[in-house]
Amino acid sequence: MPIRDAATVIVIRRDGAPSVLMGQRGASAAFMPGKFVFPGGATDPGDAHVPLADLPAAQADALSRDSRQPPHAIAAAAIRELWEETGQMLARPAPWPDAPIGWHGFAAAGHVPSARGLRYFFRAVTPPGRTRRFxxxxxxxxxxxxxxxxxxxxxxxxxxSLLQWVPLADARTLDLPFITTVVLAELMAHLADPEAPLTIPFFRNDDEAHLVARLGGRGPL
Structure with missing residues (x-):
């Protein structure tokens, strides 16, 4: 099974107890049916042609490590999937007459995507044997x-379906994929100590031990 590059976006809401935006995949979905997930999906060819001049340099550098895709394509995919699956937009007003295929509706709203607030947080490869691998x-x-x-x-x-802001303290009570529970644990630890330097956990799923690597140092991410 080929491994496709993908991006997922975890939107954190802080007007009250911290919450995250999640939705439920359909019961007949080929991948993770019935599970509650963050918005996300595979990169599209057009994502590599999206102008993202405001992607922070530290994030671009981290996303480029050991990657088949340019960093702006991964960031663009996250923004596109958020928009498609939830209707929410990370964007700024600007004309976009030459938007690539897959972005025409976004451009028609009078906006271009904005990556200025994105932070690379986690990476995982789907284990072998699944119907799809990302x-x-x-x-x-x-x-x-x-x-x-x-x-x-x-x-x-x-x-x-069932798009909602889920209180972070309650999120792990939902029917989640295993990797989502791991990501939520990392997120709760990060929010409990936001000043701690950030490294990127990487679940490679390429050995029997399923070892977790930490990408990058404790730098400006």
Whole structure:
């Protein structure tokens, strides 16, 4: 099974107890049916042609390590999947007459994507034997950076149902993929000590021990 590059975005809302944006995959979905997940999916060819001049240099450098995709393509995929699956936009107003395929609706809203608040947080490869395999990068975003109403999901496509802001303290009570429980544990530890230097956990799933590597040093991420 070929491994496809993918991006997932974890949007954190802080107007109250911290919560994260999640939705439920359909019961008939080929991948992770019925599970609650963060918005995300595979990179598209057009993502490599999306202008993302505001992707922070430290994030671009981290995303480029051991990667088949340019960093702006991964960040763009995260923004596109968030928009498609939830109707929420990380963007800034600007004309975009030459938007690539897959981004025409985004451009029609009078916006271009903005990656200025994205932070690379986690990476995982789907284990062998699954119906689909992804090399997924998880990126953090703040709900305060959304230009859309965070409670309006009326423009979402139908890939995820029960879209909601889940209190972080309750998220692990949902029916989650294993890797999502791991990501949530990492996120809770990070939010409990936000000043601690950040490294990137990497679940490679390429050996029997399923060892976790830490990407990068404790630098400016």
């Amino acid at each position: 090399d997924a990068r998880f990126l953090l975003a703040e709900a305060s950076d959304l230009i859309t109403d965070p409670d309006d999901f009326s423009h979402a496509e139908d890939e995820l």
